[in-house]
Amino acid sequence: MEYNLYTLFLIFFIYSILGYIIESTFVSINRKEAVFSRGFLIGPYLPIFGFGGLFMTLTLEKYSNDLFALFIMSMVSCLILEYVSSYILEKLFKLRWWDYSEKRFNLNGRICLEIGLMFGVAGIISIKFINHIIKKLFTIIPDKILIILAIIFAVIIIIDFIISTKTVIKFKDNFARYTKDSTGEVKAKVLEELSKNSFFIKRLIKSFPNAKDKLNKYKELREQYYKKLKIKSKNMK
Secondary structure (H helix, E strand, O other), rough: OOOOHHHHHHHHHHHHHHHHHHHHHHHHHHHHHOOOOOOOOOOOOOHHHHHHHHHHHHHHHHHHOOOOHHHHHHHHHHHHHHHHHHHHHHHHHHOOOOOOOOOEEEOOOOEEEHHHHHHHHHHHHHHHHHHHHHHHHHHHHOHHHHHHHHHHHHHHHHHHHHHHHHHHHHHHHOOOOOOOOHHHHHHHHHHHHHHOOHHHHHHHHHHHHHHHHHHHHHHHHHHHHHHHHHHHHHHHO
């Protein structure tokens, strides 16, 4: 199958969502509690996984019949992507978005062998199985619908990126005092600012009464989250 601009973007978007689901599940299991505050974007997607999935799709499909080569190439390429992403994000926002310092065989806390092995397995699953499903969907769904979906998702993620980035830049000095992995607090602050200032949230509450209850529930969870952060901050001093 030949890829074009909109199918490549949809592959990026699909892997961004899958990455969010996988990472949230992994973190929830480790912490023994439900964790959905991964990444600083509002929506349930992590672009770094989208770029990883897109890179593997474009460069590693030729290794699909050699599982060992596919495993090694997936592991190495994704570790490089993760290290470079961590470095760039930290330089841009003065924040550490993830930290593996407590894990064995880590490099500057940005990458570690355990995650690298998982990337290798994920590469095999992606190339051998997930991409085949995606390709079948692309052949079933008409091109016009795929283009419309790509445009809609692109607008959503661009708006999300602008809002979230502005919030992180505005409050970045407040985040540094907590912990190296600032993801949870950053996401909470982004959602808090959105709930305060967003015209869309206000319209949603007016249109759907149940949305107000959900927003109040979010505020309650946010307050509990900040209490945990304050306790953790005191214990670290």
